[in-house]
Every structure is written in structure tokens, then in C-alpha cells.
Amino acid sequence: MDSSHYLRFVLSLVAVLTLIFAVLWVVRSRLPGMMAGRAGAGGRRLAVVETLTLDVKHRLVLVRRDDREHLLVLGGGQPVVVEADCPRAAFTLPPAKAGTAKPETGE
Numbered sequence: 001m002d003s004s005h006y007l008r009f010v011l012s013l014v015a016v017l018t019l020i021f022a023v024l025w026v027v028r029s030r031l032p033g034m035m036a037g038r039a040g041a042g043g044r045r046l047a048v049v050e051t052l053t054l055d056v057k058h059r060l061v062l063v064r065r066d067d068r069e070h071l072l073v074l075g076g077g078q079p080v081v082v083e084a085d086c087p088r089a090a091f092t093l094p095p096a097k098a099g100t101a102k103p104e105t106g107e
Helices: 003-030
Strands: 046-053 059-065 068-074 080-087
Antiparallel strands (some): 059 068, 068 080
């Protein structure tokens, strides 16, 4: 194969990638609800606050909906609601200071 075949291949690849990115840009700009990366006009109402792996199959998930939080166990057969409709925490933990906490040795 000569260099004209390679040049045609590279130009075709660039054209196809340009078309893919153009379609993605149009979809993101015209249909904001279709793409997960953009919030709607009112903002997001649903968020995963925290997850904790319990074992190989099960995860504990804290989900926030509006001003309420729901604690779920996911995995296995069906999801289990541990605590529903609990209010959001009204406090925040102070940031841990580096180097101030020393582990106890038990001596």
C-alpha cells in the first residue's frame, strides 16, 4: 500500500470521530435531560451520599432525595430499605487534623 491509502484512512478516521463528537455535542445541548452529566433547570433531586461495602455481594447505600435520606442494602435478591424517610443530618464532622491523633499502643 502506498501513502495515499494511509492518508485516506487517517482522513476517514478524523471525519468519523468529528461526526461522533458533533452528534454528542448536539444531543448534550438540545436534550439536557437525556445526558447524565447535566442537571435540569431545577437542579438534581436525587444523589448517592455515601456507600459502604458490606461483603462481596452486599452494599449499604445512603441515598438523598430532596431533604430526606434513605438507607438501602443492595445486592442479593432484592434491595432492602433499612431506614426510610429519615431527615438529613444537621451537623457536620470537624475536619481531621493531620498528625494530631496518635494510635494507642496499649503499653
